[in-house]
Amino acid sequence: MTVRVRPGSGRTVVAGSHDGALVVRVAARAVDGAATDAALAALADAFGVRRRQVALVTGATSRTKVAEVDGGDPDRLTALLAGP
Numbered sequence: 001m002t003v004r005v006r007p008g009s010g011r012t013v014v015a016g017s018h019d020g021a022l023v024v025r026v027a028a029r030a031v032d033g034a035a036t037d038a039a040l041a042a043l044a045d046a047f048g049v050r051r052r053q054v055a056l057v058t059g060a061t062s063r064t065k066v067a068e069v070d071g072g073d074p075d076r077l078t079a080l081l082a083g084p
Contacts (some may be wrong), residue, residue, distance in 0.1 A: 002079060003043070003065045007035035016045040016083040021064060036060060040067065046080060047072040 002021040009025035016023045028038040036056065039072050044051045059065030 001057075001067055001069070003005075003066060003067050005030075005035055005039045005063050006044055008062075012042050013084065014042050014080055017081045022077070026069060030036065030063075036065070039065070043069060046074055058065055 004018045004021040004023050005050050006023065007028060007030040009027055012024075012028075014022065014024050022041045024039040026035050026038040026042060028034040040054045040056060041051050044054045045061045047054070049069060049071050053070040053072075055068045055070070057066040058066050
């Protein structure tokens with residue numbers, strides 16, 4: 001799935017979409033991969049899987065990333081894209 005990370009937010013939340021990408025707002029700053037790690041952890045939590053089941057495919061240094069969730073429910077992705 002395509003993920004749009006917004007670092008430096010007040011809190012970490014997964015919801016909504018931007019240009020077809022799932023938006024993940026994270027409190028961590030984009031320094032030394034902290035925002036990417038926080039985004040992947042937030043995705044794992046949102047999908048109810050362990051962190052090791054979420055892998056970064058591309059976009060380690062970009063705000064737009066492609067992530068893969070092993071064992072995630074496709075219906076959950078649809079709900080997250082729809083927003084709160």
